Each structure stands twice: as structure tokens, then as C-alpha cells.
Amino acid sequence: VAPAPASPSPLQQAAPRRVPLGIQEVDNGAILGFSAELSEDHPGFHDAAYKQRRVNICNLARSHRIGEPIPHISYTAEEVAVWGSALTRLEHLFQQHACKEFQRSWPLFDLRPDAVPQLEDLSQVLQGTTGFRIRPVAGLLHPRDFLNGLAFRTFHSTQYMRHSSKPDYTPEPDVIHEVIGHLPMLADPSFASLAHAIGVASLAADEEQLKHLVKLYWYTVEFGVVREGSDVKAFGAGILSSYGELQHMAAGGAEVAPLDVWQPLPKISYKDGYQKRYFALESFEAGAVELQAYCASLQAGLTDEVRAAVGLAS
Numbered sequence: 375v376a377p378a379p380a381s382p383s384p385l386q387q388a389a390p391r392r393v394p395l396g397i398q399e400v401d402n403g404a405i406l407g408f409s410a411e412l413s414e415d416h417p418g419f420h421d422a423a424y425k426q427r428r429v430n431i432c433n434l435a436r437s438h439r440i441g442e443p444i445p446h447i448s449y450t451a452e453e454v455a456v457w458g459s460a461l462t463r464l465e466h467l468f469q470q471h472a473c474k475e476f477q478r479s480w481p482l483f484d485l486r487p488d489a490v491p492q493l494e495d496l497s498q499v500l501q502g503t504t505g506f507r508i509r510p511v512a513g514l515l516h517p518r519d520f521l522n523g524l525a526f527r528t529f530h531s532t533q534y535m536r537h538s539s540k541p542d543y544t545p546e547p548d549v550i551h552e553v554i555g556h557l558p559m560l561a562d563p564s565f566a567s568l569a570h571a572i573g574v575a576s577l578a579a580d581e582e583q584l585k586h587l588v589k590l591y592w593y594t595v596e597f598g599v600v601r602e603g604s605d606v607k608a609f610g611a612g613i614l615s616s617y618g619e620l621q622h623m624a625a626g627g628a629e630v631a632p633l634d635v636w637q638p639l640p641k642i643s644y645k646d647g648y649q650k651r652y653f654a655l656e657s658f659e660a661g662a663v664e665l666q667a668y669c670a671s672l673q674a675g676l677t678d679e680v681r682a683a684v685g686l687a688s
């Protein structure tokens with residue numbers, strides 16, 4: 375009888391992680407959650423035409439190559455209606471509840487309710503502001519790959535629309551979340567340099583450090599708020615792209631706590647409805663300094679080759 379093979383030690387199992395040196399080396403195929411095959415609790419699960427639409431748009435993203443224009447999507451009248459109603463309703467709340475950086479960038483994109491914007495056009499606008507560009511992706515990208523993209527000033531964005539039966543809700547990022555929530559902040563120079571710093575830190579992060587970095591990202595870039603005088607304003611994309619969440623925040627429906635970048639943060643929940651607690655930056659500038667300090671503590675581990683690839687002085 376052959377002896378049972380010794381089980382490999384955890385160290386042998388873990389393949390050495392290759393740090394990407396360019397955006398071409400960042401994998402955009404590791405999609406978590408729904409992708410084109412929707413689960414039973416997804417609003418589009420019983421809609422065969424919606425699922426086929428998702429497959430088609432996801433396949434375009436999968437076959438996109440860096441350097442090519444982002445595929446043009448001819449959005450249907452139903453998709454345009456979902457977009458237009460979200461945009462119109464959200465826009466009314468921005469003046470009072472979105473942070474000043476968001477409001478300053480907002481007009482650059484010239485978003486209109488009668489047409490879903492094309493990612494290629496938006497990417498051109500973004501490149502002209504902070505040098506960030508958009509790469510299409512088929513769904514919720516693996517956090518490491520997603521954050522790695524930011525190191526190369528690349529924002530991975532979905533292109534499909536949420537299901538029309540739940541226009542105010544999506545369990546995953548869709549084009550409304552990415553475009554309305556994320557792009558205006560990425561056009562702001564100080565936010566863009568923060569996003570870049572988080573990206574560079576992700577290149578250096580081990581698994582434990584990455585978990586904390588993902589939480590920092592979640593409680594700032596996705597759900598962060600900032601103090602402006604005696605007001606609390608939204609800068610997180612998950613708030614700014616969701617009518618319900620933005621109203622919840624505006625109505626003081628959640629606790630507001632100061633963010634300490636060095637302390638453990640609560641577990642992330644994608645499915646528990648609105649946030650129960652927001653983390654607030656005292657000011658955008660002060661918060662960015664602290665977040666960059668945390669990122670710099672991880673960046674110390676990078677090789678000169680990687681530092682050069684992401685545009686850091688060695």
C-alpha cells in the first residue's frame with residue numbers, strides 16, 4: 375500500500391504572488407459574486423432576456439484589451455429609463471449632501487438623463503483631469519486586482535445596468551454606481567492621489583494587510599463622509615449612487631464616528647441594507663494625510679522596480 379502523501383504545508387500551497395508591473399499584468403477576469411450567472415436572490419434572476427443581456431455585455435468586457443477603445447454599448451430604452459430616473463433623483467440631493475470636491479467635478483462629465491454615457495467618453499474626460507482611465511470589467515472584481523488597478527491609475531468599471539424592477543437597488547456594482555458614484559471623485563486631484571496611494575499600498579500588502587486596506591477603502595471611498603463646518607457630507611460612491619442610502623445619510627439615520635486608520639474596522643457587509651455607521655474625515659485634506667500615512671507604511675516594502683512602474687521616486 376502506497377503511503378498517503380503528506381499534506382502540503384500552507385507555505386508550499388500558497389503560490390508566490392507576482393506583483394504586476396503594468397496594468398496589462400492586472401487580471402480583470404476574477405469576478406466575485408454574480409457576474410453573468412445571477413443567483414436566486416438577484417432582482418434579474420427570473421428575467422431570461424436580462425440575463426442574456428448581461429452575458430453579452432460581460433463578454434465584451436472580457437475580450438477588451440488595454441489600448442483598445444472601450445466597446446460602445448447601445449443601451450435599450452428600458453436601460454436609459456433606469457439611468458435617467460436614478461440620475462434625476464440623485465442630482466436633486468447632491469447640492470445639499472455631496473461634498474464640495476464631488477460637486478466641483480460633477481459638471482465635467484455632462485451627465486444627462488436621456489442617454490447612458492459611454493465609458494470611452496468618460497475615460498477621456500477623466501484622463502484630462504487626473505490621468506485616471508477606465509477599464510471595462512464583467513462584474514465585482516476581486517479586491518486585490520481592483521485595488522492593484524488603482525496603482526496604475528486605472529478604474530475597473532462595469533458597463534451593464536441594474537435590473538429595472540429594482541431601480542434603487544443593486545447587490546453589485548453597475549454602471550450607475552461606477553459612473554455617478556466613483557467618477558466625479560476620481561476627477562479630483564487630491565482624491566485621485568489618495569486612490570493611487572491605496573493602489574500602490576495594495577501591491578505591497580500581504581493577505582492580512584490587504585483585508586485592512588479593503589476595509590479602509592470600503593469605509594472611505596465607498597461609504598465615507600466628511601465634515602464641512604457643522605455639516606456631514608457624502609463622498610463615498612455607495613452613498614452618492616444610491617437614492618435610499620443618500621437619504622438615509624442625509625436624515626441622520628446612522629451613527630457618525632471618526633475614522634482612525636490604524637484601528638481595526640468593522641466587518642464589511644454587502645447585504646445588510648443601509649449602513650448603521652459612517653466614518654467621517656475631519657476634512658478631506660486631513661483625512662487624506664492620515665490615509666496616505668497608512669498607505670506609506672505598506673509601500674516601504676516595495677522594490678525599486680515596482681516603485682518605478684507606479685511612478686514613485688525610489
Ligand code: HBI
Binds near residue numbers: 516521531592
Ligand atoms: N469591482 N467592478 C468593480 N467595481 C467596484 O467598485 C469594486 C470592484 N471590486 C472591489 C471593490 N470595488 C471594492 O469595494 C473593494 O472590495 C476593494
Ligand code: FE
Binds near residue numbers: 551556596611612
Ligand atoms: Fe464601488
